Amino acid sequence: MKAVLVTGVSSGxxxxxxxxxxxxxxxxxxxxxxxxxxxRLTKEIRSNFTPLVFDVTDxxxxxxxxxxxxxxLEGRGLAGLINNAGIATSGPLAYQPLDEIRxxxxxxxxxxxxxxxxxxxxxxxxxxxxxxxxxxxxISSVGGKIAAPFIGAxxxxxxxxxxxxxxxxRELQLHGIDVIVIGPGAVNTPIWDKESAxxxxxYAATEYGKPxxxxxxxxxxxxxxxxxxxxxxxxxxKVFETQNPKTRYAIVPNPLPNWFLPLLLPNxxxxxxxxxxxxxxxx
Numbered sequence: 537m538k539a540v541l542v543t544g545v546s547s548g549x550x551x552x553x554x555x556x557x558x559x560x561x562x563x564x565x566x567x568x569x570x571x572x573x574x575x576r577l578t579k580e581i582r583s584n585f586t587p588l589v590f591d592v593t594d595x596x597x598x599x600x601x602x603x604x605x606x607x608x609l610e611g612r613g614l615a616g617l618i619n620n621a622g623i624a625t626s627g628p629l630a631y632q633p634l635d636e637i638r639x640x641x642x643x644x645x646x647x648x649x650x651x652x653x654x655x656x657x658x659x660x661x662x663x664x665x666x667x668x669x670x671x672x673x674x675i676s677s678v679g680g681k682i683a684a685p686f687i688g689a690x691x692x693x694x695x696x697x698x699x700x701x702x703x704x705x706r707e708l709q710l711h712g713i714d715v716i717v718i719g720p721g722a723v724n725t726p727i728w729d730k731e732s733a734x735x736x737x738x739y740a741a742t743e744y745g746k747p748x749x750x751x752x753x754x755x756x757x758x759x760x761x762x763x764x765x766x767x768x769x770x771x772x773x774k775v776f777e778t779q780n781p782k783t784r785y786a787i788v789p790n791p792l793p794n795w796f797l798p799l800l801l802p803n804x805x806x807x808x809x810x811x812x813x814x815x816x817x818x819x
Contacts, residue, residue: 537584539563539614540776541605543592543651544621546573548725549675549772552765553618556773558584565605567592567621592621592647602654613661613670616776619648620675622693626752628744629688637689644693648674649700660711669712673776674701676719678788682798685810686744686751694719698784705783716781718772721788721795722762747815754814762789 540557544550545566554566558581566581567588568574574587588604590597605614622644625636652672659670679687680694698717705715736749771787788795798806811817 537561537563538616539565539605539609539612540616540618541565541567541588541614541655542618542620543567543648545577545587546570548727548765549720549723549768550618550620551577552767552769553620553772554585554769555581555766556769557776558582560773560777562615565608567601592651593642595650598650598654602658605655606658609658611661614655614658616671616673617652617655617659618673618675618772618776619651621647621651622675624687624690626686626690626748626755627739628686628742628748631739631742631744632689640689641693641696644690645696645700648697652704656713659713671776672704672708672713672715673772674715674717675772676701676717676784678719678721678786678795680717680719681786682795684751685814685816686748687755702783714781715783716775717784718775719784719786719788720763720768721786721791722758723768724760724762724764728756728759750814758794763787 540562542550542554542557542564543566545554546568550566554564554577558564562584564581564585565588566577566585567590568577569589569591571589574589577587578585586608588601590601592598623640625632625640627636629637659672662669674697676697677690677694679691680698683691683695701715701717708715736745736752739745739748768787771785775781775785786795801809808817812819
């Protein structure tokens with residue numbers, strides 16, 4: 537049985553991905569930060585699933601988890617690592633607290649590198665003399681290519697993951713380990729119903745009050761209309777099992793207006809469209 541590690545499986549994309557890999561017969565190790573989530577997921581996913589309770593920003597806990605996985609695999613290696621754990625912050629960069637921006641990069645950029653370093657020895661192990669070593673999938677975002685206003689810190693972190701993935705893929709050619717980027721668009725998860733997704737008062741006293749409010753409303757509506765976590769999980773599993781995958785994949789609802797056109801338009805044209813839609817420019 538092939539084994540994979542998925543980080544951040546308590547909800548959203550990670551949850552859907554862990555479920556799908558388990559359904560396909562993989563031994564799945566999934567990271568969560570809370571013991572209650574570990575217990576819940578063990579009951580929900582059941583077969584082939586082992587929770588790992590650690591925070592991806594805690595280096596000591598991370599290395600203990602790597603030792604635990606190595607012990608359970610008993611000389612076998614990991615077939616795959618899916619770096620999914622992440623957070624999203626929002627706000628105008630002119631006012632967003634620097635500590636919040638630093639934490640955004642700590643979780644979304646530094647942590648995936650730390651996870652990769654910790655589990656790389658297990659990815660190098662070949663299952664047989666003729667088999668390939670493990671494969672890494674880094675979860676980026678539409679924001680890794682198209683930076684909307686008010687998610688600059690998040691988009692910056694995902695742009696960083698894109699660049700890091702290219703460098704890592706070229707470095708890991710030495711070991712035969714491939715690195716693939718998957719950039720999902722909107723995904724419908726419970727996060728869109730939480731107060732943090734609805735709250736817009738934080739910057740109400742600034743010149744960005746109304747534009748930020750308009751953006752948050754739009755962002756939540758797009759999120760609720762997005763793919764299910766299970767659909768994204770199926771896509772990730774399919775890419776993982778592709779014999780000769782591309783270096784990057786996008787999975788975006790309504791790809792023409794949400795992906796292809798923004799990439800084709802000149803930047804200043806797109807600036808003006810976005811500015812007028814959210815009240816950053818007069819209509």
